[in-house]
Amino acid sequence: MTAAPSTEKIPVTVLTGYLGAGKTTLLNRILSEPHGKKYAVIVNEFGEIGIDNELVVNADEEVFEMNNGCICCTVRGDLVRIIDGLMRRKGKFDAIIVETTGLADPAPVAQTFFMDENVGAKTRLDAVVTVADAKWLKDRLKDAPEAKNQIAFADVILLNKTDLVTPGELAEVEARIRAINPYAKLHRTERSNIALNEVLGRNAFDLDRILDIEPEFLTADGGHDHHHDHDHGHDHGHDHNHHGGLKHYHDEDMQSISLNTAKPLDADKFFPWVQDLVATEGKDILRSKGILSFKDDPERFVFQGVHMILDGDHQRKWKEGEERTSRIVFIGRHLPEEKIRKGFESCIA
């Protein structure tokens, strides 16, 4: 392992999940395992944590709009203050965990790391980890927009309480998660039991770690059973997969769009296009990611974004014989797929 400069910043893991999904169980597990690390924990409610930890901070989840005319540029005001305060005790902890309430939108938390200079200079966002209840997530996706946001935003999803559902129900809920977010690492767990290296130290927002953005489920995809499910009370939770692959669902309002081309892109066309896209559609784009091959550019360019905030850089030289495919992914709500597709194609050099 080589220690990149960015690893000197304190990593911050954001723990989300709807009420009762098992966030606190996971948090208690993280704090109690004998890993020899110390965590500062920012929680919404005292008392739920069963572990004695002097570095537990109570937060009020204050979401503040930035004064830059962009309504989706929000930050967590309490995090700005708390991280400033915690950094005075640098050396007393190795990492920070932010537990959000069940109703929280992860975006303001993530954006705080990009919008606040002090927070961004001293800490780095490691990953958004979402705990989902295998039994109840399907219902929450229908009636709780927050639950859907948390799934769409996640880098890691713990599909928890798998012992309380049948294999069929499990396949069903997984397919629904994949309809929204095919890119997150998904783990099936009982009582939030998981190896900690699957949730901590993920470097999910590190540009250097954007290696591949293939959907996670493609490997299991054997068929074309494209259910266009409208959630009107039909029960599709039968325990059979028609063609041996996973069932596909189309979520009515949250989707991912993946685009790729083997032709090189024109940087002078791509950047104005993507900047305009996030400026106009950024409210609905929760996450974005891309690996790009530009004409006459020997290096891979990578970017990732949260709503209207984009972060990008040259990553490394394209390797000898490496396929120079440009690929971008957007996860969002009611995304205008045709417009995005045409726009992307117009960036081909």
Added chain:
Amino acid sequence: MSDLAAPLPSLADRARSVAAEGTIVGVHFLRQVPVFVLGEEALLFAAAEGKKLVAIHGGGILTSAADGLRIVTGGDDGKLVATNRDGEHEVLATDDKKRWIDQVALGPDGAVAWAAGKVARVLAKGGRTGKGEQRDLEVPSTVAGLAFFPKGFRLAIAHYNGATLWFPNAAAKPDVLEWKGSHLGVTVSPDGKFLITTMQEQTLHGWRIVDAKHMRMSGYSARVRSLSWTHDGKALATSGSEQLILWPFEGKDGPMGKQPRMLAPSPSRCSAVACHPRQPVAAAGFADGSVVLVRLDDGALILAREADGDPVSALGWSAEGQVLAMGTEGGKGSVLTL
């Protein structure tokens, strides 16, 4: 203009160094003794004849204010502590929910104000019982800055979407100055006519208090974290740019329609400012560790601390202005007697 290439006249080697264990987050003088506020637990008394560490908090120290007789600090242990020049300290208050006390301000008549969460509290000195009376005010969001008015018993409270002006001893409803956004710090001009806040964005916002007229002071390259009024109260010195920025507050319009003065250009960003208490001089500290004394009349510079890459996090003058104390994030204190 001074020639940037020529070395500045320097007093840096005349400064006495004071090593601290850990980050320095503030510095104040109790009589003639410089006292460094550390990021964790303790105050470091740095008299010339020897230093003394006084542990006062069970955790991080989040805020401090001083009035020459005492230093009042708030900590992540939920305690508000007053320490005198002998290092004797007493707990003035303990938050009932052990929330962080991260704002504190001292008033002209010995009053102390502090905040935890959305509640600002004031303890008046004396009162009828001689023990002081505590008053509370809850504002709509977390208190992010506190400042007493120079005259009268009035407190300014910065929060999301504006600032609240409160007379703790009056039954009247507090006044609210509104401006959209997150206000993170507050100061009142020495003549009591203007209120200025630092914002989450790289800008200051101001109000002329008499008519709530707005003024925006922008152009910074970073969030402004340090403010200091000049000795005559006619200008506000600020950090947050690659030079010292001075906003004019002469006349009834303050900085409205005026440009700030920009002194002490630097390759590094200004991280702390402290104006001399008696003369038109300001100390400006930078992220590269350098500190310069700036003569405000003509912008002439004298180096008070050499750049060493350790960001300057605290600056303070003794009451008469003969001694400047400087502290860094890396725990290097220094004391320069002029």
